[in-house]
Amino acid sequence: xxxxxxxxxxxxxxxxxxxxxxxxxxxxxxxxxxxxxxxxxxxxxxxxxxxxxxxxxxxxxxxxxxxxxxxxxxxxxxxxxxxxxxxxxxxxxxxxxxxxxxxxxxxxxxxxxxxxxxxxxxxxxxxxxxxxxxxxxxxxxxxxxxxxxxxxxxxxxxxxxxxxxxxxxxxxxxxxxxxxxxxxxxxxxxxxxxxxxxxxxxxxxxxxxxxxxxxxxxxxxxxxxxxxxxxxxxxxxxxxxxxxxxxxxxxxxx
Amino acid sequence: xxxxxxxxxxxxxxxxxxxxxxxxxxxxxxxxxxxxxxxxxxxxxxxxxxxxxxxxxxxxxxxxxxxxxxxxxxxxxxxxxxxxxxxxxxxxxxxxxxxxxxxxxxxxxxxxxxxxx
Numbered sequence: 001x002x003x004x005x006x007x008x009x010x011x012x013x014x015x016x017x018x019x020x021x022x023x024x025x026x027x028x029x030x031x032x033x034x035x036x037x038x039x040x041x042x043x044x045x046x047x048x049x050x051x052x053x054x055x056x057x058x059x060x061x062x063x064x065x066x067x068x069x070x071x072x073x074x075x076x077x078x079x080x081x082x083x084x085x086x087x088x089x090x091x092x093x094x095x096x097x098x099x100x101x102x103x104x105x106x107x108x109x110x111x112x113x114x115x116x117x118x119x120x121x122x123x124x125x126x127x128x129x130x131x132x133x134x135x136x137x138x139x140x141x142x143x144x145x146x147x148x149x150x151x152x153x154x155x156x157x158x159x160x161x162x163x164x165x166x167x168x169x170x171x172x173x174x175x176x177x178x179x180x181x182x183x184x185x186x187x188x189x190x191x192x193x194x195x196x197x198x199x200x201x202x203x204x205x206x207x208x209x210x211x212x213x214x215x216x217x218x219x220x221x222x223x224x225x226x227x228x229x230x231x232x233x234x235x236x237x238x239x240x241x242x243x244x245x246x247x248x249x250x251x252x253x254x
Numbered sequence: 255x256x257x258x259x260x261x262x263x264x265x266x267x268x269x270x271x272x273x274x275x276x277x278x279x280x281x282x283x284x285x286x287x288x289x290x291x292x293x294x295x296x297x298x299x300x301x302x303x304x305x306x307x308x309x310x311x312x313x314x315x316x317x318x319x320x321x322x323x324x325x326x327x328x329x330x331x332x333x334x335x336x337x338x339x340x341x342x343x344x345x346x347x348x349x350x351x352x353x354x355x356x357x358x359x360x361x362x363x364x365x366x367x368x369x370x371x
Binding site for chain 1: 284286287288290291295298299302305306308351352354355356357358359360370371
């Protein structure tokens, strides 16, 4: 049974795309077939973690939404990022959004049929035989986000230990509850080493009445990689990667 | 879920959404998904079942929501009237699917859009 996992944050800059790529890769390393759709059409970015730039994207999600190609034509097999020992089983497919200014502007100017996106998700799952479809959303609330949340089996809401994030997360959790997401988790990113992680976890769980799947430490090493690779795969024993692995385990277990 | 089969699509004016549309020449027309948030809980639950399964019968929806058909039916009718759901008939069986939900176009001065082309 395939699962749709959406990764969302109410505010931008929480590390949402980075966490999406890392958790998706960790699940693929378990031998699962994973797809990642960049529905952050207004400000796409997750492609960078897989070494993609504008020149490598022949067909994007935008092309599908405008009827220029089938959704499977927008899926790029990026499984070579996985470690050699896992290549035979796990698969990672990336469905990027366009980086071209004119194409981003066209989506904003003309809109599109949201149901087409929904159909595209289902087609991807079937045609690529996916175990997991990850949806990297645009921060805040828009149509892509609402659709992603509404059809998700699991939703990760990312927040930083920051007052603005705390307030925005309350809104995101409220929407997720309204849309009856079966499994909702919070992930705290960029927690300073000085914090008491267990106390922070308890406080956040109590505030939102939602389980915290992991608290990711603020890491210069992650910053230094600067989204040029999937950190979990390059440094699997790093404390950041340990938490990523734990989050992936929880998603698979539920 | 039934296979798509245009030849057996019997009802009008409702039509099945294309899996690969012709390239849009004009902005799509329909309602925003944000209306989902304003619906009463019972109606929202119905739309969500349809969203997740794409094409479902009244009996499927009732089973998913674990409610009697008689309780679901008025809500479904209301959602069809509102345009959030559409009915299609396939092999004499009535199915419900999403209506025309769109990402609404943004309003900006034409000269700004021209600069961004």
